[in-house]
Amino acid sequence: MIEKKDNHSRSHIGYGSSYRRGRHHEVKQPAGIGSVLGGQVWVIKPDKKAQAENPCLWMQSGAVKFKSCNNFYDCTTCKYDHAMQAKVDKGKQVSWQDAMRRRPALERVCRHSLTQRIAHRACAYDFRCEKCDFDQYFEDVLSAKTKSDPTWVETVKGFDVPRHYHFHNGHTWARIESGGYMRIGLDDFSQKVFGQADGFELPLMGKEMNHNEIAWGLKRRDNLADVRSPVDGVIVEVNTRVLENPGLTNREPYGDGWLFLVRTPDIKSAAKQLMSDADSTNWISEEVGVLEEMVTEVAGPLAADGGTFGSDLYGNLPGLEWKKLARAFLKTE
Template identity: 35%
Template sequence: MNASSTKKPVSPQKRVVGFNVLEDRCIWMKAGVINYHICDNAFDCNACPFNRAIRQAMKIDPAVDDHTAASTWVTYLVERYDGANRPCRHALTGRISAPKTCPYNYECYHCAFDQMLDEADLGADLAVPTCRTVAGFRLADDYYYHLGHSWVRFEHGGRARIGLDDFAACVFGHLDQIDLPPLGARVQQDKVGWTFGRKQHRAGVLAPVTGTVLAVNHPAREHPELVNEDPYHTGWLFIVEPDLPKRNLRRLFFGAECTRWIDQEQHKLLGLMGPPYLDMAATGGSVVRDIYGAIDTLGWDDLTSAFLHTTRK
């Protein structure tokens, strides 16, 4: 089955919700340019339509080189604050809590502190998400989910951390191989982005967003059991710089959509398992973490076709 033939998630108007963002007020609001606007792009200002509209209204010339374009959105801030008191944009957005001034006129590509924050984010321990149980499977709050059972959590600047969801981790069980894309590789939404394996079986997983790979989780690649045991925390897989975060949202589930979707997936799974297991639908309890290994009648190809939406091989 091809991903393009599956039903798209509903609600075309969606907001990029950044995970653990302390302040969600738009930087233009923090600067006093506008009265109220909540960031809906995880502070990925360069890909934000609202930011472009503000720049046009303020007659900030967009016809500049890429490096300058990355900073001219704060031209107003340069004029508003004198050189000794310009607040760092990361303090304005809430990324750092301590006050800090900007010595570079908001040309962040010059700033070692800005680069250090990005590197620290890539290497930092992942915050533990809160989870709820739906049809016996865990769903991490404020994560987005793709119909191919990968998850995304958007972090500061719009970066997307990606992994395999708990449903797939339970269905496919104890994996012995995970092949992740290399640094700098391009992944495309709805196309196979990485693969996993169990004994002689292999399966491809559709990428939930389009973008460039910035980091991979080497411990999870070397110890695939982390993906089964802790898919939303230590078992994350890689980080992507998305091309345009909001453009990917129409193919992702979020919030209440996830509950309805997992309920549907559970009933599909029970149908594949057969009549003896239909009573599981009424229990609402936890499920075994190796359904494929526990149910002899389940075929690997049937599971990959039904839930990963990849072509059988």
């Protein structure tokens, strides 16, 4: 039983295209690209005036006609940005900075406004970002502390699985943030199975985490469960709010209840080691099957359709063993 929650539906798919519901006779018409998904006809149409879903700085400045960012607004490691800068140095390309300097004064906005990461803000440093205090503050402080909320969530028998989040099989998640960071947390499944934590044993900023190795601890009563890290990287921010209020991770596991912000050396490789979207939904369905067997052992047969699980299974079913749950779902004890 899968339900979907759409908190921010949209009718574009980036890279200059739009889509709409169609009729069966439109599948073969030249007006658009017809396809069938789930029994519904969708007509996808290239749009010459469409905006990129994640517009590149070079595109927004007018230095190039069309380019969507595929490096999470981490310009320092972007191959495209480096190649364009090389062309600028050879005099074969106008820089995005010079393109912006040619605009009327009121249109000379901050690079973070150009890429839609912040609201309208005028540039006061003539696009010399290395001299801008706000630019440094935004990258090091504001972007690190800003939470990320899922825009599309599927619910599998009471467990939320958001879109565009990458999952580790130890029930942790990683979300790629603009600027090339990864935000880390515990998923909704683990929160509901283990119940509200009394506290967390979290590493400090600057600590290096390694993929699939034990990185922090989850405490409840006299029990402690180790949790494995979903990625390699160095912690650049710790969410101190969850130390003061552990229940925040239960109420908003994919929002304010995040645990760390990590800088990883190769963000794309890190994401490839994890599950995303369809894979994560199928995986949660399989985990629900394992959980149903464990619950049946201590509480007897479930409803014919399995029913929907609520929160705090460990607290409400005394027969469920902490260590057994940790071994099965966190892959630790």
